[in-house]
Amino acid sequence: MENESIEPKDENLNFNTRIDLQPLQEAVDAIRAEIAKVIVGQQDMVDLLVISILANGHTLIEGVPGVAKTITAKLLAKTMDVDFSRIQFTPDLMPSDILGTSIFNVKTNEFEYKKGPIFSNIVLIDEINRAPAKTQAALFEVMAERQITIDGIHNKMSAPFLVFATQNPIEQEGTYRLPEAQLDRFLFKIEVGYPTNEEEIAILLGNHQRKDFIDFNLIQPVLTAEKITHYQDLIKEIVVEDNLIKYIAAIISNTRNNANLYLGASPRASISILNAAKANAAINARDFVTPDDIKRCAKAVLKHRLVLTPEREMEGFTTEKVVNQILETIEIPR
Numbered sequence: 499m500e501n502e503s504i505e506p507k508d509e510n511l512n513f514n515t516r517i518d519l520q521p522l523q524e525a526v527d528a529i530r531a532e533i534a535k536v537i538v539g540q541q542d543m544v545d546l547l548v549i550s551i552l553a554n555g556h557t558l559i560e561g562v563p564g565v566a567k568t569i570t571a572k573l574l575a576k577t578m579d580v581d582f583s584r585i586q587f588t589p590d591l592m593p594s595d596i597l598g599t600s601i602f603n604v605k606t607n608e609f610e611y612k613k614g615p616i617f618s619n620i621v622l623i624d625e626i627n628r629a630p631a632k633t634q635a636a637l638f639e640v641m642a643e644r645q646i647t648i649d650g651i652h653n654k655m656s657a658p659f660l661v662f663a664t665q666n667p668i669e670q671e672g673t674y675r676l677p678e679a680q681l682d683r684f685l686f687k688i689e690v691g692y693p694t695n696e697e698e699i700a701i702l703l704g705n706h707q708r709k710d711f712i713d714f715n716l717i718q719p720v721l722t723a724e725k726i727t728h729y730q731d732l733i734k735e736i737v738v739e740d741n742l743i744k745y746i747a748a749i750i751s752n753t754r755n756n757a758n759l760y761l762g763a764s765p766r767a768s769i770s771i772l773n774a775a776k777a778n779a780a781i782n783a784r785d786f787v788t789p790d791d792i793k794r795c796a797k798a799v800l801k802h803r804l805v806l807t808p809e810r811e812m813e814g815f816t817t818e819k820v821v822n823q824i825l826e827t828i829e830i831p832r
Contacts, residue, residue, distance in 0.1 A: 516737075517732065517735055517736070517785040519732075519780055519783055519784075522729050522780055522781070523783045525720055528577075528720045529548060529574070529720050530544060530545075532573070532577045532717050532718060533573045533574060533577065533717075535716050536573055536704075536712055536716070536717070537566055537569065537570055538693065538700045539694070539700075540566060540690065540693075542688075543690055544570065544574070545781065546688050547570070547571070547688070548781060549686075549774055549777040549781065549795070550686050551574075551658070551660060551726065552729055552730060552780060552781070553730075553770075553773040553774045553776070554773070555660075555684070555685025555686065555770060556641055556660060556661040556662070556663070556683060556684050557661075557662050557684060557685060557686045557687075557688060558663050558664075558665065558676075558681070558684040558687045558802060559571065559663065559665075559688045559690060560664070560666075560667050560687060560688065560689050561666075561667070561689060561690030561691065562666060562667070562692075563666060565690045565691070567664045568622065568624055568664055569712070571622050571664070572584070572714065573714070573717055574620075574662075575620040576714055577717060577719060577721065578619075578620065578719060578720065578721045578722075578723075579722045579723070580619035580620055580658065580723045580726070581619045582618060582620045582621075583616070583617075583620075583621055583622070584615075584621075584622040584623075585616070585621065585622070585624070586624045587623055587627075587628045587629040587633070588628055588629065589628060589630060591629045591630075591633050592633060593632060593633050593635075594614070595614065596636055596637070597614045597616055597636055597640075598611060598612050598614035598616075598617070598648070599612060599614075600648065609649070611649070611653070617655065617656075619656060619657075619658055619659060619660070619723060620658075621659075621660070621661045621662070623662070623663040624664055625664060625665060625673075626664065626665050627665045627666075627674055627676055630674055631674060631677065634676065634677070634680055635680075638679070638680065640659075641661055642683055644657075644659050658727060667689075678761065678803075678805070681803060682764060682767070682803055685773075685774060685799065686774070686799060687798060687802035729780075733777050733780055735785070736780060736784075736785055737786040737787065738772065738775070738787045739787075741831040742775075742787055742788075742789065745789060745792060745828070745830070745831050746768050746792060747768060749768075749771070749796055749824060749825070749828060750762070750763045750768040750771075752824045752827070752828060756820065756824065758810045759804050759805065759806060759807065759817075759820060760806060760808070761804060761805035762804065764803070770799045771792060771795055771796050771799050771800075774795035774798070775787045775792045775794075776791075778794055778795055779791045789830045789831060793825050797818065797822070800817070800821050801821060802817075804820065804821070805817075
């Protein structure tokens with residue numbers, strides 16, 4: 499009987515140590531600590547941003563002005579020793595202002611391509627919905643394929659390449675709604691809410707002590723470009739059982755046959771849930787995915803990809819409510 503009880507423990511021990519996730523766990527904890535030097539709360543937002551980096555996906559951050567969307571993204575970029583650029587979208591912004599343009603060089607008698615600010619590792623796009631459709635469309639290729647084609651020449655982006663975009667959900671004047679094709683290229687949509695009363699007090703105390711000044715030099719880099727690429731490759735080794743693959747497929751299938759939805763999720767959404775669930779497992783020191791990983795990531799992956807029927811929209815339904823109903827309806831694998 500003793501041998502029978504010992505053997506499963508040994509198997510479990512071997513399974514748990516199959517992938518060494520301790521360096522990754524330590525790096526994620528260090529990133530959280532660095533951001534916490536300035537930002538109060540917003541743990542879910544920070545974790546989802548870290549997951550998006552590990553899953554190699556772009557993120558749309560939505561919230562009213564003043565809830566630290568831009569600052570958090572900048573601080574996160576500071577924790578990584580990589581190139582960073584910020585682009586403020588405006589109604590008069592042209593595609594060439596982002597991608598760059600070819601300029602005639604009088605000395606060489608040839609056109610030279612001058613790269614735009616999109617050529618960076620971490621790109622923060624502020625108020626993405628303020629630019630017209632033509633400018634937003636300029637991001638399609640670079641977000642999906644991580645390359646830009648100018649004058650028939652393919653320009654590859656340096657790895658890692660990630661886009662963090664912010665937008666205000668309330669203001670409508672002077673904004674352009676993001677097309678569904680572009681929304682689908684974002685791994686996550688993170689909705690940032692107001693802080694609690696206790697967090698508000700902590701924010702005020704911190705601001706008073708810093709004398710209304712944020713020193714970004716306080717943030718120390720934790721990860722290099724090479725480390726990020728290594729961890730992105732490591733995430734791909736996380737174990738996902740077949741019944742969990744079927745669970746993801748069932749969730750996606752339900753969105754396509756749901757009476758509340760006019761538009762369901764695409765295969766890109768199912769792949770996004772799979773990759774994000776792997777990353778979520780990894781930051782929780784597990785080399786295997788659980789149903790909870792899938793449920794947590796499914797909400798952030800699906801909310802911006804689904805379109806309600808006009809009737810449900812008029813009734814005040816939200817895509818988040820539909821996603822929650824779907825997750826409650828589908829049987830969780832055991």
